[in-house]
Amino acid sequence: MGKAVFKDFLYTKGLKLTKERDEILNEILLTRGHFDPDKLYIQLKNKGSKVSRASVYRTIPLLIQSGILEQVERIERHAHYEKISDNHHDHMICTKCGKVIEFHSPDLETLQEELCLKEKFKSIRHSLEIFGYCDKCNN
Amino acid sequence: MGKAVFKDFLYTKGLKLTKERDEILNEILLTRGHFDPDKLYIQLKNKGSKVSRASVYRTIPLLIQSGILEQVERIERHAHYEKISDNHHDHMICTKCGKVIEFHSPDLETLQEELCLKEKFKSIRHSLEIFGYCDKCNN
DNA sequence: TAGCAATTGAGACTGAATCGCAATTTGACA
């Protein structure tokens, strides 16, 4: 389970397993579903932990690197905008060179609508980003 | 084109078409592709405009409401995390109450893979977020 | 158990975005 993985990760990177990191991981293992760093910090505080906000923020990237956490939705900060046109599209983003491929698939849109219907969800807009490697970078 | 739409929108809302709003819209109509509010503000400054940053930030929501702009992807500033599990899922996010519905569709995944293949894109992970209203909030 | 690199907490700092408010501008109406 998570703890051994993290310990291994730290070891191979020459990093240390401090009690702060341990507390943070424990708390994360206890929580179910999404969380954000600040809430996590408050939770720890309330339980009497002495870990600092900085440590929480510093530990999260390590947990991601070690494969225990993943990043989910992003908060709407530092927004980008675009003029509305009739060509909605989604994005494939190369994590190596940053290339952005715009694509559009009516089938995909239809399928999404069906899924929303099933969940009784009234969809307004969506954002699909596929991360990976573009043709050039994938070799 | 955009200007008339915006004027109409302002009129029906009892809002005023100020020269600042006009300048901002003009600049947006000139720019191609994505932009962010701060860059837009700098652009205007450089052209000798006197509009304030606040006005730029205040005008953008109006342009969105009037259907001229849309918000596109957000830059990597993550606020939410999740433990990695073997059940990948996507999200429907209610923009009213914040509820998050997790869902998974193998068809969707397959379709995405096909699209990537077509673009010669090696997909690693993806993030699909559908924004709208949940059952409760949609009435 | 000594030594030193890694880590910590506190608080200053950052950058995007928002807010409060006095001064200014708009536009409907006379």
Add this chain to the structure above:
DNA sequence: TGTCAAATTGCGATTCAGTCTCAATTGCTA
């Protein structure tokens, strides 16, 4: 065309999430 309330502006202060600095502390290896 002038008046005037309501809307809007710019400024600077503020918020908010997240990052950084640095002296003090701690984990780990020998």
